[in-house]
Amino acid sequence: MTASTKVTGVLSSGSYLLDGVYQVNRVLGQGGFGITYQGVDTRLNRPVALKEFFPEGCWREGTTVISSGRWTLKTYSDAKQKFLQEGQTLGRFNHPGIVRVFYYFEENNTAYMVMEYLQGRTLADLLRQRGGKLRESEALHYIQKICQGLEVLHKSQFLHQDIKPDNVMLTKDDRVVLIDFGAARDFNPRSSQPFIPTFTPGYAPLEQYGQALKFGTFTDIYALGATLYHLLTGVVPPSAVERAAGIELKPVCQLNSQVSPYVSLAVSRALAMEVQERTKSVREFLDLLQLENSNSVNSSDRTHFYESSQDPWSAFESSRSSAATYESQNRSNSWF
Ligand SMILES: Nc1ncnc2c1ncn2[C@@H]1O[C@H](COP(=O)(O)OP(=O)(O)OP(=O)(O)O)[C@@H](O)[C@H]1O
Numbered sequence: 001m002t003a004s005t006k007v008t009g010v011l012s013s014g015s016y017l018l019d020g021v022y023q024v025n026r027v028l029g030q031g032g033f034g035i036t037y038q039g040v041d042t043r044l045n046r047p048v049a050l051k052e053f054f055p056e057g058c059w060r061e062g063t064t065v066i067s068s069g070r071w072t073l074k075t076y077s078d079a080k081q082k083f084l085q086e087g088q089t090l091g092r093f094n095h096p097g098i099v100r101v102f103y104y105f106e107e108n109n110t111a112y113m114v115m116e117y118l119q120g121r122t123l124a125d126l127l128r129q130r131g132g133k134l135r136e137s138e139a140l141h142y143i144q145k146i147c148q149g150l151e152v153l154h155k156s157q158f159l160h161q162d163i164k165p166d167n168v169m170l171t172k173d174d175r176v177v178l179i180d181f182g183a184a185r186d187f188n189p190r191s192s193q194p195f196i197p198t199f200t201p202g203y204a205p206l207e208q209y210g211q212a213l214k215f216g217t218f219t220d221i222y223a224l225g226a227t228l229y230h231l232l233t234g235v236v237p238p239s240a241v242e243r244a245a246g247i248e249l250k251p252v253c254q255l256n257s258q259v260s261p262y263v264s265l266a267v268s269r270a271l272a273m274e275v276q277e278r279t280k281s282v283r284e285f286l287d288l289l290q291l292e293n294s295n296s297v298n299s300s301d302r303t304h305f306y307e308s309s310q311d312p313w314s315a316f317e318s319s320r321s322s323a324a325t326y327e328s329q330n331r332s333n334s335w336f
């Protein structure tokens with residue numbers, strides 16, 4: 001967190017949640033939808049990251065979060081359900097490139113997601129430390145790693161929808177981890193989740209500015225392209241709205257002559273405004289960057305994660321019926 005980060009209405013350090021199971025320590029960050037704290041799981045005696053649903057404009061009375069500003073009781077409650085649902089979704093992934101979610105619960109008229117605490121820094125921090133940009137080989141190393149987690153997410157019909165250097169953590173044990181799935185949305189057309197726009201200009205394609213245009217894996221590819229653009233040039237691309245109004249996107253190789261022409265071209269294709277012209281999948285993006293798809297080559301990793309979160313119960317073939325019962329009970333409780 002930078003010194004200028006706005007911090008309002010945070011829980012005080014030392015507060016407990018869930019009858020003492022979790023202790024809240026310092027604030028790690030505060031964004032438009034939540035506050036992230038470093039905390040402790042007091043039972044397992046291990047550090048955790050706790051994300052509290054706290055949309056901008058809301059305030060706190062004691063420890064209770066009060067919806068206000070543009071948040072009506074209904075929109076606040078819908079967004080809180082979505083936050084909880086995302087906790088459940090993420091809890092099904094077990095991949096080194098996707099932050100692990102251990103638990104989620106409601107308290108203080110709000111919701112909390114308990115995640116593994118990642119020791120390290122964000123890709124944005126690294127960029128700042130390097131004076132704004134990275135060498136091509138290093139940038140491609142991080143993009144290849146991000147692609148591993150993203151491909152698993154996409155295979156399970158989920159989009160991240162807010163990929164940017166701030167939402168990628170580089171850990172001390174060399175993991176490159178996608179965090180901040182606040183905007184993650186099931187892109188299954190049958191999904192009935194409410195639309196809550198969350199995106200970062202410069203990284204978000206035009207379809208994220210409204211509801212009428214189709215979303216897809218290409219939506220995350222645009223953000224991934226914008227992330228690589230930022231890593232290689234030191235600047236964030238102009239927003240999709242500015243581009244639609246005629247502002248030119250300068251090719252990467254024009255801003256940094258040391259970048260290979262094929263890399264510059266791959267970035268331009270990922271950043272195509274028109275979906276028809278845009279790179280469609282992680283695999284296609286990796287091919288254009290002449291990078292291997294490490295998910296398929298590194299088979300030793302397979303034992304450590306589910307390839308897909310679609311059916312985590314498949315490991316218990318014989319308990320399918322009890323799994324179904326569990327899921328239907330879970331859906332009928334007050335959270336869903
Ligand atoms: N699991 C984690 N382990 C360690 N640090 C984390 C973890 N999750 C988030 N952080 C830190 O907290 C900061 C803020 O987290 P995050 O990106 O999830 O939320 P945000 O951007 O502040 O909020 P919003 O969801 O409203 O956009 C990150 O930049 C990172 O430094």
Ligand SMILES: [Mg+2]
Nearest residue numbers: 031166167180
């Ligand atoms: Mg973030």
